Amino acid sequence: MRHFLTTEDWTKQEIEALLEDARALKAAPQSGRLRGKRCALLFFNPSLRTRTSFQVGIADLGGTSVVLDAAGTWPLEVEPGAIMDGEAEEHVAEAARVLSTYVDLIAIRAFPKFEDWSREREDPILAGFVKHATVPIINMETIVHPCQELAMLMALQARHGDLAGKNLTLTWTYHPKPLNTAVANSALLAATKMGMNVTLLCPSAEYMLDEKFMEAGRGLAAAEGASVRVSHDIEDAYRGADAVYAKSWGRLDQIGLPMEERLTSDDLRRFIVDEDKMALTNIATFSHCLPMRRNVKATDAVVDGPNSLIIDEAENRLHVQKAVLSALIGS
Ligand SMILES: CC(=O)N[C@@H](CCCN)C(=O)O
Numbered sequence: 001m002r003h004f005l006t007t008e009d010w011t012k013q014e015i016e017a018l019l020e021d022a023r024a025l026k027a028a029p030q031s032g033r034l035r036g037k038r039c040a041l042l043f044f045n046p047s048l049r050t051r052t053s054f055q056v057g058i059a060d061l062g063g064t065s066v067v068l069d070a071a072g073t074w075p076l077e078v079e080p081g082a083i084m085d086g087e088a089e090e091h092v093a094e095a096a097r098v099l100s101t102y103v104d105l106i107a108i109r110a111f112p113k114f115e116d117w118s119r120e121r122e123d124p125i126l127a128g129f130v131k132h133a134t135v136p137i138i139n140m141e142t143i144v145h146p147c148q149e150l151a152m153l154m155a156l157q158a159r160h161g162d163l164a165g166k167n168l169t170l171t172w173t174y175h176p177k178p179l180n181t182a183v184a185n186s187a188l189l190a191a192t193k194m195g196m197n198v199t200l201l202c203p204s205a206e207y208m209l210d211e212k213f214m215e216a217g218r219g220l221a222a223a224e225g226a227s228v229r230v231s232h233d234i235e236d237a238y239r240g241a242d243a244v245y246a247k248s249w250g251r252l253d254q255i256g257l258p259m260e261e262r263l264t265s266d267d268l269r270r271f272i273v274d275e276d277k278m279a280l281t282n283i284a285t286f287s288h289c290l291p292m293r294r295n296v297k298a299t300d301a302v303v304d305g306p307n308s309l310i311i312d313e314a315e316n317r318l319h320v321q322k323a324v325l326s327a328l329i330g331s
């Protein structure tokens with residue numbers, strides 16, 4: 001039995017095969033590959049794209065899905081051995097095993113709570129389901145977002161062809177709230193796996209991603225003869241980029257502090273993706289996972305410009321997830 005938890009568990013050839021199948025599914029959306037199959041989609045956080053594209057995609061393949069919003073199910077405990085005298089009414093040991101008797105696959109979205117990174121970086125909710133469920137698990141975004149990775153790669157390949165040797169600048173952007181690092185971790189993993197040279201642009205060393213993802217990215221890049229570098233210099237990081245990917249994230253060293261102590265300096269609004277910065281690039285494409293605050297993360301001119309891939313990438317979520325579902329439980 002195979003899961004889709006992180007692309008780190010899938011070889012480059014397997015990722016290429018998923019992308020190839022996604023293109024086939026885009027051309028011929030309907031099939032009976034999931035006939036008789038039932039999927040549970042469990043959301044601990046909001047979603048527009050993931051929720052819709054999974055439900056529609058499962059229907060396209062002849063399967064059925066049930067969406068469970070965590071707010072509408074029982075508060076869940078995931079710690080092994082917990083004395084459950086707090087908020088949680090149910091342990092993942094039961095939740096995962098019971099769901100496994102009803103459905104053929106469980107997909108989970110569970111962002112870190114940004115309370116204790118040393119624990120959250122182990123992805124405890126997803127790990128709890130993997131441990132106790134007896135059906136395949138798909139990660140719909142936890143500390144990585146592998147479905148977004150595939151959608152990003154599909155959009156980049158459609159525009160750039162072979163991605164090997166192309167330069168991707170992954171830029172941090174301002175956002176009023178400290179956001180999850182999952183999509184940034186994932187953009188790094190996906191791009192390096194395909195042999196792109198990644199420049200990670202962020203304001204200072206405090207904004208670095210978790211070293212385990214940096215190390216993984218460096219390893220993947222090295223295997224493809226590509227590179228990962230970090231820059232805190234906006235002009236330097238944009239120069240020569242073929243693709244710009246934007247994401248905001250909160251400082252890992254501030255996780256657990258009260259929100260009023262985690263405010264981002266207004267000065268960092270200058271990291272917005274705008275036409276002046278894009279003019280430094282090699283006529284780069286622009287993308288972002290969405291949802292996106294316009295004129296905070298990127299200007300309207302960039303978002304609505306001819307090199308913006310945001311809608312293509314979002315559409316691709318449907319196609320790539322159908323390929324993943326087919327690979328895990330399809331006939
Ligand atoms: C506003 C917010 O929390 N955005 C999330 C959503 C990512 C895509 N699902 C983030 O930027 O991490």
Ligand SMILES: NC(=O)OP(=O)(O)O
Binds near residue numbers: 046049141289
């Ligand atoms: N990009 C993405 O995962 O979108 P949603 O959060 O709307 O699902």
